[in-house]
Amino acid sequence: MDILLVVSAFNSLSQRVYAELSDHGHRVDVVLAAHGPDAVRAAVAGTRPELIIAPMLKTALPEDIWREHTCLIVHPGPPGDRGPSSLDWAIAEQAGHWGVTVLQAEAAMDAGDIWASAAFPTAPVGKSDLYRNEASDAALAAVLQAVRRYADGAFKPRPQSDSSLHVVWRDPLRQQRRRIDWDRDDTETVLRKLRGADSQPGVLDELLGREVFLHGGHPEDELRGRPGELLATRAQAVCRATRDGAVWIPELRPRKNSGDPAPFKRPATSVLGPLGLPESPVPLELPPGRRTFSDIRYRQQGDAGFLTFSFPGGAMSTGQCRRLLAAYRYALTRPTSVLVLGGARDFFSNGIHLNVIEAAPDPAAESWTNLNAIDDVVEAVLRTTDRLVVAALGGNAAAGGVMMALAADEVWCRTGAVLNPHYRRMGLYGSEFWTHSLPRRVGAATAERLTTEALPVSAGTAASLGLVDRLVPVPAADFTAEVARLAAELAGAPDLGRRIEAKAAARERDEAARPLAACREAELARMRAIFFDPDAPYHALRSAFVRKVPSGSARPLDPAPDPLAGGVR
Numbered sequence: 181m182d183i184l185l186v187v188s189a190f191n192s193l194s195q196r197v198y199a200e201l202s203d204h205g206h207r208v209d210v211v212l213a214a215h216g217p218d219a220v221r222a223a224v225a226g227t228r229p230e231l232i233i234a235p236m237l238k239t240a241l242p243e244d245i246w247r248e249h250t251c252l253i254v255h256p257g258p259p260g261d262r263g264p265s266s267l268d269w270a271i272a273e274q275a276g277h278w279g280v281t282v283l284q285a286e287a288a289m290d291a292g293d294i295w296a297s298a299a300f301p302t303a304p305v306g307k308s309d310l311y312r313n314e315a316s317d318a319a320l321a322a323v324l325q326a327v328r329r330y331a332d333g334a335f336k337p338r339p340q341s342d343s344s345l346h347v348v349w350r351d352p353l354r355q356q357r358r359r360i361d362w363d364r365d366d367t368e369t370v371l372r373k374l375r376g377a378d379s380q381p382g383v384l385d386e387l388l389g390r391e392v393f394l395h396g397g398h399p400e401d402e403l404r405g406r407p408g409e410l411l412a413t414r415a416q417a418v419c420r421a422t423r424d425g426a427v428w429i430p431e432l433r434p435r436k437n438s439g440d441p442a443p444f445k446r447p448a449t450s451v452l453g454p455l456g457l458p459e460s461p462v463p464l465e466l467p468p469g470r471r472t473f474s475d476i477r478y479r480q481q482g483d484a485g486f487l488t489f490s491f492p493g494g495a496m497s498t499g500q501c502r503r504l505l506a507a508y509r510y511a512l513t514r515p516t517s518v519l520v521l522g523g524a525r526d527f528f529s530n531g532i533h534l535n536v537i538e539a540a541p542d543p544a545a546e547s548w549t550n551l552n553a554i555d556d557v558v559e560a561v562l563r564t565t566d567r568l569v570v571a572a573l574g575g576n577a578a579a580g581g582v583m584m585a586l587a588a589d590e591v592w593c594r595t596g597a598v599l600n601p602h603y604r605r606m607g608l609y610g611s612e613f614w615t616h617s618l619p620r621r622v623g624a625a626t627a628e629r630l631t632t633e634a635l636p637v638s639a640g641t642a643a644s645l646g647l648v649d650r651l652v653p654v655p656a657a658d659f660t661a662e663v664a665r666l667a668a669e670l671a672g673a674p675d676l677g678r679r680i681e682a683k684a685a686a687r688e689r690d691e692a693a694r695p696l697a698a699c700r701e702a703e704l705a706r707m708r709a710i711f712f713d714p715d716a717p718y719h720a721l722r723s724a725f726v727r728k729v730p731s732g733s734a735r736p737l738d739p740a741p742d743p744l745a746g747g748v749r
Contacts (some may be wrong), residue, residue, distance in 0.1 A: 182227060182705035184229035185197065185198060185208060185211070185234070186220055186241065186251075187213060187240040188213050188214060192311070192576055193235050193311070195576075196318065196636075197254075201327070201573065209223065211223035213241075220242060227328065231252070233251075234252070235254045251286065253290070255281045255282075256311065258278060258279030259294055259345055261290070262289060262347065263349055264352050267315065271307055271310070271376035272353065272376050276302060279314070280600060281322065282296045282322045282323055284295065295329060295335070296325040299318065308378055308379035309526045312527075312575060316596060329564075336664045355381070360374075360394075362422065363423060364423065366423060371398075374394060374596075377395075382395045382445075387410070388410075390430045392433060392438075393434075393435070394432060396430040397427050399425060400472050404421060404426060404634075408421065409429065411426060411460075412459065415499075416430070416447035417447070419460065419473075429561045430475070432451040442539035444535055444728075445492070447497070450536065464476065465479060476488070480514055480516060483671035484516055484518040484520065484664070484670070487507055489504055493527065494529050494533065494576065495536075495556055496533055498533075508561070514712050518567060518671040519567050521572070522585070524665070525660065527576055527577070528597075529580070529584055530580075532554060532579075538727075543722070544711045548707075551704070551707055554580055554584065557680055558583065558613050563687070565683060568590065571585035572592045572659075573592065573599075573648075574594050576597050576598045577597070577599050578600035579608075580611065582600065583611075583617055586614075591648045592658065593639045593650070594639065594652050594654065599638075600634075600636050602634040607718035608707065608718055612641070613696065613703070616696065618631070622647060623646075626646075
């Protein structure tokens with residue numbers, strides 16, 4: 181069918197619905213609702229869709245559109261649930277299971293007839309992680325079922341007036357309800373409030389006399405202090421005491437009216453400035469049972485090593501890249517034949533950290549430093565010849581994050597992930613040795629198409645193209661354990677020694693044909709010219725993305741540039 185997606189943002193779920201509907205043979209177009217009702221009307225007139233789907237929509241569809249066309253809304257709540265903060269309430273009320281409902285658009289919000297629904301377990305993770313994984317899996321299943329039912333023509337959607345359905349309206353979850361009472365709230369309550377707002381909107385609080393939004397939360401099992409007191413820093417996160425423990429907060433966001441020139445999410449210590457607090461380091465190999473914040477960890481099981489990392493939003497700053505490189509070098513000193521890079525649920529990597537770059541005194545210089553730091557990590561992976569390296573993608577990856585994965589010998593990917601193997605929508609040529617790794621895997625023609633079309637691809641399509649070697653069809657909660665099982669299997673394979681020898685020989689041949697240093701030099705020359713050209717589109721596109729300002733150049737059917745997305749036409 182011809183299907184039009186109407187979205188407020190081409191976010192992770194919108195990308196996944198686009199990619200998987202395309203995989204099923206549908207012709208899919210996308211229009212940003214942010215461009216206004218007339219843009220939506222023009223898109224409908226131009227594409228003449230058989231079906232309209234809104235995977236992520238914050239505004240109402242124009243009445244003339246939903247009256248004349250079948251429009252399906254994806255609501256992140258179970259049947260009968262209504263309101264704009266559904267997932268937030270699920271976490272706040274500690275619901276063990278939640279759901280996604282596909283319903284027909286009508287005048288009242290979330291009140292339309294039900295075409296499909298799917299349930300999912302509410303894992304004890306942040307809202308955005310839950311949304312990108314368990315909720316996304318359920319939403320995709322429900323959307324595909326609704327599309328099949330619509331195509332069949334015989335299905336009659338279930339009205340919400342059905343007496344067997346319990347309808348509940350949930351008001352928006354306001355900051356008053358989210359606020360943390362540091363004197364009274366225990367650690368689990370604090371964590372629940374933080375996790376329920378980790379990406380948006382954050383939890384409004386006061387630190388050192390400044391109003392800021394808190395983003396993300398991790399438990400701490402050793403440090404203690406007066407409730408609300410800042411205790412220590414680690415990897416630019418801050419540790420804050422609760423009445424019965426402490427929590428780590430990785431990111432903060434200044435209020436827009438605070439006068440801060442960078443009112444967007446950043447590492448906590450970069451927002452607060454010098455604090456005079458002790459740095460509280462932890463070893464890469466944490467003792468069993470410890471509950472504390474550590475964004476990079478190493479563990480070993482038999483002949484397999486696992487270097488896991490988890491950075492908010494998948495972005496990797498200069499400091500994070502340098503710490504990851506140090507951890508990778510440590511992992512190479514361990515006696516293993518297989519090294520797994522990644523393997524945690526949610527984002528693998530989205531490349532350089534645009535928020536940190538935008539807030540830097542000299543964004544061009546920070547862009548350059550950040551890019552060289554991630555290139556150092558990728559080069560270290562490419563030059564590893566004494567063991568097999570596996571990149572394990574438990575969630576989405578984009579731009580330099582995809583290219584970092586392609587530096588490994590094998591790429592394993594959870595089936596729910598979406599990959600964006602391109603840089604074009606941020607006005608960049610790209611680095612991370614993509615001109616070496618991408619054509620090597622998919623061929624020159626496909627590499628050209630992927631980087632110029634700038635479209636998201638599903639895990640299944642990535643596997644068919646050669647970007648991914650193994651699909652891992654498990655829920656997000658089971659990904660780490662399944663990767664460990666597969667890595668043990670690989671480490672015990674009888675031909676592993678031969679594969680490592682062949683890998684070393686291939687690296688030697690590739691180096692003779694075109695040295696990695698030459699590849700890096702050529703890519704960086706292109707990128708340097710962009711970074712240090714004040715008129716290059718990259719600077720305006722980066723600023724618009726970070727500050728969540730719609731791009732003036734975006735057109736209907738060509739969503740605003742987004743390093744996690746790519747415009748769709």
